[in-house]
Amino acid sequence: MKEFTFLSIGLSNFESSTWSLISGGITAPYGFKASGIRAGLKNSEKKLDLALILAPEDALCAGTFTQSRVRANCIDLCIERLLETSGRARAILINSGQANACTGKKGFEDSVIATKALAQKLGISESEVLICSTGVIGERIRMQNLLKGIDLLVDSLSDSGSRDAAKAILTTDLIEKEIAIEGYLGGRRVRIGGIAKGSGMIHPDMATMLAFLACDVGLPKKAWDDIIKRVVNSSFNAISVDGDTSTNDSFLAFCAGDVLDKEYFNELEMGLKFASTILAKSIARDGEGSNCLIEVKVEGAESVMDAQIIARTICSSSLVKTAVHGCDPNWGRILAAAGRSGIIFSPEDVSLWIGSIQIMSEGLPIEFDRKMVVRYMNEIVKVKNSNKETLLICLRIGTGNFEAYSWGCDLSSEYIHINADYTT
């Protein structure tokens, strides 16, 4: 479990818990199935572009969505149906290629038609089917191809289909994002699994690009909703790739199974938080054009929210991101970002570390081995391997008792190239 080195992750309590990593992604929890196929929604002749997640009959789904005023039609439909059924959803249809945002009433009708066709094929109620879309804004879904694909999509459902589904929801992402963990709560085996996508337009506001989580225990609706809200706040809402919140951000989390005893809710929440954080970090790590994951820890704050806002402001700063990319220990930019975060703190109390090397102590720069910092940054940023390394920044802003993390990535010329001609 590479995640638990040094400062990393902020889930240090987790090590003592009963959870451990397993394979299987979103289909690891009991009773969940998934599939992913190529329906011809993307221009690519190879890439999968249509995914399905099927939950057991007793499933409950909590959803959080983009807070943007300009949101996709599919999100309106999800919100409507989750309200209508009190969260009794069974299936999520996910298409990549077209975002179906800014497409008006006809775009909304497309979402309705797609879910209706899927509901008929599955033999369940239309209101139990949700839909998520990702791709180019302003483009309607290629409905003919989607509808043609429904049969194959349902026929492909399997309890090991997570990987295909994880592939089919990607756009500019380079790698699939999956997680599964297993633990024993009161002697009972519990599994949590999830998949996610996202590598550009990532600055989630109460949700994330697209992420789906499943868990094979039952919980009362209010407890589940509350837990998921807290989990999202410290995971998906703590990442940023480019500061741009998407029109299609959606996080949907299922729980299904015999009701879990209340005394294990905390332990379960730890697991959900861990799984969500891994997925969120994998989105930031796969940020467009990035060479590393940046992890910012802010400690000594007066509240978790204060710490999180500062951490995220640092993580989102173009100047911090370019300095990391250039392996330039220009730490003043970290302070400048913290200063403009809107959170009140005393600059005289600030201490700063890059990796394990202290740069500032109580408001003043201290003598540090500049070459060592550059070497540390180089080792993380310049090393090319499939598993991008994590650059650690820790800022102590006072003597408060609260801390929080945020994750982002460096800003490279490659990001410019990717985004300068996305639709052309």
Add this chain to the structure above:
Amino acid sequence: MKEFTFLSIGLSNFESSTWSLISGGITAPYGFKASGIRAGLKNSEKKLDLALILAPEDALCAGTFTQSRVRANCIDLCIERLLETSGRARAILINSGQANACTGKKGFEDSVIATKALAQKLGISESEVLICSTGVIGERIRMQNLLKGIDLLVDSLSDSGSRDAAKAILTTDLIEKEIAIEGYLGGRRVRIGGIAKGSGMIHPDMATMLAFLACDVGLPKKAWDDIIKRVVNSSFNAISVDGDTSTNDSFLAFCAGDVLDKEYFNELEMGLKFASTILAKSIARDGEGSNCLIEVKVEGAESVMDAQIIARTICSSSLVKTAVHGCDPNWGRILAAAGRSGIIFSPEDVSLWIGSIQIMSEGLPIEFDRKMVVRYMNEIVKVKNSNKETLLICLRIGTGNFEAYSWGCDLSSEYIHINADYTT
């Protein structure tokens, strides 16, 4: 006056006014002197790095500064002195090279010592001298060189010294930023002049990187303060280069001379707004690595502030900036940015233009000549000349009576190169 084409600038009333452009920058107004020399603060052997602005004896100075919690020592001193003297400042000493931010008590003492030396040489009170610094955060001013330069700096003062001062305050800027206008108010000749710097870490919050304005009429303190506050809001606070607010943002505006009749205050404010907007736009246009100025107009809003927040969110979006850089009419990103601005509006009411070409009407994309938009963008972004062109984006969000502008620039690989190794 190239500024007044088509949508540009949002000062359409200005055309009917009595103001016209003149040369002379900040020394155009009666009684103002300036100078700029090379004192050896920058590593370059050619670049000027120390500037002085001297105002007449009856001058009144209004200052607005960064809202960042991490602000430079010189700003603390400016605020202290403007309070102490009720704005009765005479001189501003400006050094480029070291920002003198995050340098603790010793950094503050440096500012005090520098202003004391200058006050002695000028024969004025220490409390009437202000100081502004720009450069690398965490580095103290090279005091020995600065103090050695004071004599030459004062001896070089002249009523045509604006250009030298404008040069001496630059860091990564490519061009000097000066403005001067002249008008007749009640038969009396009035001049407004200013200089500014800034091309990175530009996302002013109630102030700007460094900008200085002078005006040769007298006004009561409260009237002047109020006018300057409004002027800053629609000019310097409406630009963004990279979303990063500086630790050293300062805008200082002098008025000096016989008291102006109250009936001309509005006309004067128009002139100040115009001069400040030109300076602010020149900062955005000179944004690090940029190829063009982006002007975003938001109209049909319920308040000026609503319009301005949306306009600035669009202007600050990495995805909008890279799309402009790539001449990619990926308009969905403009809508996505507006949607996440936090301002309430109905997506169904939105209309959008790029240049003079309409892209959306009442919430829906309309058929538009894509090639024509690409050609328009190419003509602005790809044409290389010293005078960067302006790309126009207009978003109508409803039927409200208010509008506002914001200015930014495209995001290029060059920005990454400039910022990936700023201190190394």
